[in-house]
Amino acid sequence: MSEEIFLKLEGIKKSFGGVHALKGVDLEIRKGEVHCLAGENGCGKSTLIKAISGVHEPDEGSIWIDGEKVEKMKPMDAINRGIQVIYQDFAVFPNLTVAENIALNGELKNKAKLVNWKEIHETAAKAMEQVGAHIDPDVKLERLSVANKQMVAIGRAIVNDAKLLILDEPTTALTAREVEKLWAIVRNLKEKGIAIMIVNHKLDEIYRIADRLTILRNGAYVSSGPISEYDQARFTRDMTGKDISGEKYNAAASEEEILRVEHLTRSGAFEDVSFTLRKGDVLGLTGLLGSGRGEIGEALFGIAPAESGRVVLNGKEITIKSVADAMANDIGYVPEDRLTQGLFMQRSIQDNTIASSIRRYMKGARLDEQGMEDATKHWIKEIGIVAPSPKPAVRTLSGGNAQKVVIAKWLNTDPKLFILDGPTVGVDIGAKSEIHGILHNLAQQGIGIIVISDDLPELVQNCNKIVVMRDGKVAAEVDNSIDEISLSNLLIGANEEEVESK
Amino acid sequence: MSEPKLTKDRRLPGFLRDTHIVTIIGLMVLVCIIMMILSPSDFFSGKNLVSMIFQFPEYGILAFGMMACMIAGGIDLSLVGIMNLSGVLAALILKNMVQMDGTTVLNPGMVLPALILAIVVAIVVGAACGAFNGFIIGYFGLPAMLVTLCGLQLYTGLAYGITGGPAINGMCDAFKNIANGTIPGTGIPIVLLIFIVVLAAVVFIMKCTVFGHEIYFLGSNAKAAMYSGINTLKVTIMTYMFSGILGGISGILITSHLNSAKSSNGSTYTLLTLLIVVLGGIHPDGGKGRVLGVTLAVLLLQMIANGFSLMHVSQNAKTFANGCLLIAALVLSVVLEKRAEKKAAAAS
Numbered sequence: 089m090s091e092e093i094f095l096k097l098e099g100i101k102k103s104f105g106g107v108h109a110l111k112g113v114d115l116e117i118r119k120g121e122v123h124c125l126a127g128e129n130g131c132g133k134s135t136l137i138k139a140i141s142g143v144h145e146p147d148e149g150s151i152w153i154d155g156e157k158v159e160k161m162k163p164m165d166a167i168n169r170g171i172q173v174i175y176q177d178f179a180v181f182p183n184l185t186v187a188e189n190i191a192l193n194g195e196l197k198n199k200a201k202l203v204n205w206k207e208i209h210e211t212a213a214k215a216m217e218q219v220g221a222h223i224d225p226d227v228k229l230e231r232l233s234v235a236n237k238q239m240v241a242i243g244r245a246i247v248n249d250a251k252l253l254i255l256d257e258p259t260t261a262l263t264a265r266e267v268e269k270l271w272a273i274v275r276n277l278k279e280k281g282i283a284i285m286i287v288n289h290k291l292d293e294i295y296r297i298a299d300r301l302t303i304l305r306n307g308a309y310v311s312s313g314p315i316s317e318y319d320q321a322r323f324t325r326d327m328t329g330k331d332i333s334g335e336k337y338n339a340a341a342s343e344e345e346i347l348r349v350e351h352l353t354r355s356g357a358f359e360d361v362s363f364t365l366r367k368g369d370v371l372g373l374t375g376l377l378g379s380g381r382g383e384i385g386e387a388l389f390g391i392a393p394a395e396s397g398r399v400v401l402n403g404k405e406i407t408i409k410s411v412a413d414a415m416a417n418d419i420g421y422v423p424e425d426r427l428t429q430g431l432f433m434q435r436s437i438q439d440n441t442i443a444s445s446i447r448r449y450m451k452g453a454r455l456d457e458q459g460m461e462d463a464t465k466h467w468i469k470e471i472g473i474v475a476p477s478p479k480p481a482v483r484t485l486s487g488g489n490a491q492k493v494v495i496a497k498w499l500n501t502d503p504k505l506f507i508l509d510g511p512t513v514g515v516d517i518g519a520k521s522e523i524h525g526i527l528h529n530l531a532q533q534g535i536g537i538i539v540i541s542d543d544l545p546e547l548v549q550n551c552n553k554i555v556v557m558r559d560g561k562v563a564a565e566v567d568n569s570i571d572e573i574s575l576s577n578l579l580i581g582a583n584e585e586e587v588e589s590k
Numbered sequence: 591m592s593e594p595k596l597t598k599d600r601r602l603p604g605f606l607r608d609t610h611i612v613t614i615i616g617l618m619v620l621v622c623i624i625m626m627i628l629s630p631s632d633f634f635s636g637k638n639l640v641s642m643i644f645q646f647p648e649y650g651i652l653a654f655g656m657m658a659c660m661i662a663g664g665i666d667l668s669l670v671g672i673m674n675l676s677g678v679l680a681a682l683i684l685k686n687m688v689q690m691d692g693t694t695v696l697n698p699g700m701v702l703p704a705l706i707l708a709i710v711v712a713i714v715v716g717a718a719c720g721a722f723n724g725f726i727i728g729y730f731g732l733p734a735m736l737v738t739l740c741g742l743q744l745y746t747g748l749a750y751g752i753t754g755g756p757a758i759n760g761m762c763d764a765f766k767n768i769a770n771g772t773i774p775g776t777g778i779p780i781v782l783l784i785f786i787v788v789l790a791a792v793v794f795i796m797k798c799t800v801f802g803h804e805i806y807f808l809g810s811n812a813k814a815a816m817y818s819g820i821n822t823l824k825v826t827i828m829t830y831m832f833s834g835i836l837g838g839i840s841g842i843l844i845t846s847h848l849n850s851a852k853s854s855n856g857s858t859y860t861l862l863t864l865l866i867v868v869l870g871g872i873h874p875d876g877g878k879g880r881v882l883g884v885t886l887a888v889l890l891l892q893m894i895a896n897g898f899s900l901m902h903v904s905q906n907a908k909t910f911a912n913g914c915l916l917i918a919a920l921v922l923s924v925v926l927e928k929r930a931e932k933k934a935a936a937a938s
Contacts, residue, residue: 391817415819429817432810434877443807443818446800454798497818 093155094119094252094283095171100139100149109135111307112149117252120281122274124298124315126289128327128516132307133287137254141173142166154251170251176260178241182230186223187212190244215243218280220273235266242273252283259293264376264580271297291323292576305329320572324545336568337528339368339552345403346536347505349388352397357383358560361397365505365536365553370527372547373540375557376579382424384557385507385540389421390414401505401536415444417505420498422491424509424540430494431482438464438478440493445500467496471526488519495526505536512546524550544572544579609926610871614886621893625900632900640779642892644770647785648673648843649859650888653866654792655720655833655840657884660867661796662829663809663876664727664734669837670860671745672719674853676712676841678749681758681851683708688762701764708765713838719745720834721827728826738830742860749853757852761845769847781843788839793881795832805829809876858909865912866891869919873927 097115101108110132117123127133138144140151142161151158153169180189191211192203212225221239229237238258245253255274259267274284274297288294294301295315302312303326310326318326344367352361358380365371375381387394390411399406406417414421423429432440441464442449449456449463464478473492475485482490491511498506511527512520527550531537541547547554548568556564556578564578625633632638652669659666687704689696719741726737769781796802804825807815816822845851870887872879894915898908 411816411819412821421817423817428811429813432807432814432877434810435806439803439806443815443820446803450800454794455800455803 092119093117094153095140096152097136097140098150098152100136100146100151102135102139102144102146109307110139110146113304113307113309114312115302115309116312117283117285118300119251119283120278121283121299122278122297123283123285124294124301125285125287125304126294126301126323126327127304127310128289131304133304134256135307136304137173137256137287140166140254141171167248170249171254172245172248172250172252173254173256174238174241174245174258175256176258178237180229180237180241180244183228185226185228186216186232186240187225189229189240190215190225190247193244194247211247212243215247218246219243220276233266234261235263235269238262238270239273242277246277246282250282252285253277254285254287256287258286259288259290261377263378267293289327291320292573303327336548337370337524337550337552338568339366339370339531342367344534346401346534347538348398348400350398350400352384352387352394352399354383354387354392354394356560357392358387358394358557361557361562363555363562363565365538367534367536368531369553370531370537370539370551372551372554373538373557374542374544374547374554374575374579375563376542379557379579380560381540381542381557382509385421385509385538388414388505388507388538389419391421415501418501418503420444420501420503420506422494422498422506422508422511424513426487426491426494426514431490433483434481436479436481437468437473437475437485437493440482441467441478441496441500444497463500464496467499471496471499472522486516486519488515488523491515491519491523492526495523499530503535505538506530507538507540509540510543511539511541512543520546542579544575548572548575608871608880608883609930610869610923611880611883611886613922614869614871614883614890618886618890618893621890621897625893625897628897629900633897638896638900640777642896643779643782644847645895646888646892647781647788648769648840648847648856649862649866650785650885651788651836651840651843652859653863653870653884653888654788654881655836656863657867657870657872657879657881658792658796658805658829658836659734659738659833660872660874661809661876661879662805662826663812664738664826664829665864666720666723666738666830666833666837667735667860668719668723668738668741668745669833669840669863670856671742671749672716672834672837673841673844673859674851674855675719675745675749675752676715676838677845677851677855678752678758678853679715680708680712680842681761681845682752683711684761684765685758690760690762693760693763695762701762704762705764709842712842713835716834716836716838716841717831718834720831720837723834724827724830725823727830728823746853753852757850759850761849765846766849767846769843770849781847784839784843788836789881789885792836796881801825801828806877809878811877861916862891862912865916865919868916868923871923873923874920 093116095117097113100110100113102110113132113136125133125136135144139146142163142165145160151161158165187208191208194211209225216223216225219239219242221236221243223232223236223239229240232240242253258270262270278284286298298315300312300314301318303310305327345364346367347365350362353359361384363371373381373384383392386392388399388408390408390413393409399408401417408414408417427433432443438460442460449459461478467473468475468478471492473489473496475489482493485493512523515523527537527539539547539551548570552568554566554568554570554575555562556566558579558581563581652673655669656666684704687700695701723738723741726732727734767780771780772778773780773783796805804820807818807820808822808825812822844856848855866887867884868874869890870879870884872884895908898911
């Protein structure tokens with residue numbers, strides 16, 4: 089790492105139709121450093137990346153690249169100056185081969201009219217070597233794993249003479265091993281003098297890789313400095329603007345059992361999973377991607393049913409082979425992806441709220457419009473959805489409010505067991521704690537709550553019992569006295585003895 | 591329940607805020623003005639209005655089928671095939687049960703049973719064809735456009751196989767009356783009544799039943815519908831069945847109207863119904879649109895077609911004009927949507 093600055097932003101402001109996405113952001117990235125950009129969702133990280141890559145022209149502020157002030161930058165200017173962004177979807181072409189993906193850009197840039205296949209293969213091989221990945225250049229991209237697609241995207245950036253590589257939440261879809269491999273590649277690129285900016289908000293990952301850190305909040309610059317200056321408390325405080333109280337959810341002790349799962353198995357997903365949920369419990373279900381945490385939720389909701397095992401709900405053994413079975417047993421499920429699985433974005437709040445309970449509103453031959461409206465108004469008030477009426481389309485709502493609508497949809501079915509996969513992903517901090525409050529209330533009313541999440545602070549604070557999954561099996565069951573670091577170690581299977589002895 | 595926080599929407603009534611509907615009404619006024627200038631006496635004559643009423647119900651009813659499938663996120667290109675297959679079977683039943691000598695019926699007692707059987711068979715066959723479409727689309731997850739295009743070939747082929755080529759002509763007067771007659775003593779065409787009954791049923795199903803809401807849910811987001819506990823396969827099959835039933839009803843009407851059944855009747859209706867629903871504001875991606883918009887679009891298209899024939903415009907020019915309208919309607923729907931999105935973005 090040198091002291092030489094590659095990219096400097098000063099007072100960057102950008103608004104979209106009255107919304108101030110960036111309110112004066114400063115950023116300095118040095119050559120050959122790994123710089124982490126952190127902040128809650130909606131803090132302006134994506135807008136900032138787009139400003140750096142020339143997609144959005146800032147309303148105010150200045151950008152220096154390699155000591156030179158750049159005005160009115162277009163995406164092509166940014167690329168020519170060595171700025172390469174790798175977005176979460178990698179923007180690769182699934183139907184083209186690895187070699188084509190890596191080298192075609194360059195061919196286009198050179199304004200070649202004919203494709204030189206030999207050159208393409210050479211370029212691709214060189215890129216893969218630099219990245220340190222071994223991927224067959226003739227394989228089509230769609231057949232690669234997420235991690236390998238990412239390698240190809242990085243390879244493509246390197247071929248295009250990247251001087252600053254921006255990785256937008258690069259670890260979201262990776263397994264622990266793949267994350268380690270990615271960090272090795274990042275370190276390797278760093279040694280070559282390439283600056284790397286990583287957008288991430290998971291502290292444990294940031295500690296492993298970053299040299300310096302910049303934190304944004306609500307579109308404004310908060311702080312910046314070497315990673316050594318940040319401890320957990322400062323990091324959270326700078327991210328959220330509050331000192332997190334650290335108050336944990338504790339259930340009133342009850343022996344009344346709501347749900348008992350025994351030896352639940354679906355081959356290839358999870359195996360021999362058992363746990364018990366008592367009245368008042370908020371049960372956390374966690375694990376890395378691919379650990380089977382989400383699949384258990386899908387099995388209990390009948391989307392991908394378990395092949396064997398017993399499920400006992402409120403003292404009655406039930407069989408769940410389909411979504412209809414799950415609903416007949418009063419099980420509700422908030423899916424992981426709100427946008428594609430949870431909501432009808434174009435439809436009104438009312439339509440979304442009654443989507444799973446519409447049959448209740450049959451009055452004779454027709455639907456009771458008034459009854460549906462009243463129910464929606466009830467939930468708007470009850471769980472604090474910010475909306476003027478039940479009529480606006482859900483797409484006009486913020487992430488937190490939209491998620492509350494998904495929750496309302498299920499509460500309107502009077503569930504006895506309520507499973508939520510990633511209930512607060514993409515939800516701002518205020519709505520997040522409101523949603524947690526709703527869940528605590530429901531648990532105290534005797535509804536079984538299962539929260540599936542990889543947000544460790546969320547789990548420790550809001551669940552009184554946490555089931556940790558690893559490779560499809562239950563690795564541990566802990567209570568909320570565990571700290572996040574030990575929980576994180578449990579997830580990846582590190583320091584096993586040490587943790588288990590606790 | 592009164593909530594101080596939840597203010598009642600006090601803007602224009604819903605349908606007047608729908609830009610599509612306002613556009614169609616505007617276009618209808620425009621057509622009226624143009625016709626007033628070009629040939630006022632013909633267009634607004636009572637005779638012309640009645641002749642229009644006899645024409646639109648058969649494709650108007652088809653358009654409702656197309657509408658339901660498009661709201662569900664699909665399309666039904668097989669409707670004309672279903673219509674002709676139903677029509678051919680109905681005609682066959684009538685020809686076999688009612689013995690005729692020229693235009694005289696030899697066994698009048700058989701007319702009513704034959705009529706009822708023909709209508710029931712047409713509707714049941716329509717439902718079966720639709721259910722087949724829906725099953726293939728929903729169960730195998732194939733694109734509706736391909737499945738129903740194959741369905742069009744399949745049902746048209748079946749109809750052709752049954753007739754062997756030539757049309758079945760000369761059904762009894764009672765059958766002819768369905769689409770050509772008026773209610774005795776009033777001069778109101780029977781088809782208008784049928785159209786209104788079908789329209790009322792369609793409005794009721796789309797607006798007041800669980801099934802209607804499920805069609806909208808399926809079209810807005812099929813995955814979310816599944817995650818909300820909606821049986822998407824069942825809804826898909828029912829939607830195409832619904833469309834098929836409307837195709838069957840239309841088959842009765844067109845066969846009666848032309849007093850002739852064959853596999854190639856109304857072959858322009860596939861494109862025409864597509865044009866009607868898009869013009870009527872049914873979003874090609876599904877999940878959006880109103881029956882009112884489609885109904886108005888049916889009337890608008892009838893006015894335009896009628897205007898063309900009053901001015902003796904050739905069939906080719908009509909086809910060309912319809913093509914232009916379809917493109918314009920599609921472009922307009924995208925432009926309106928983008929504008930609405932911008933407005934929404936600026937408002938938030």
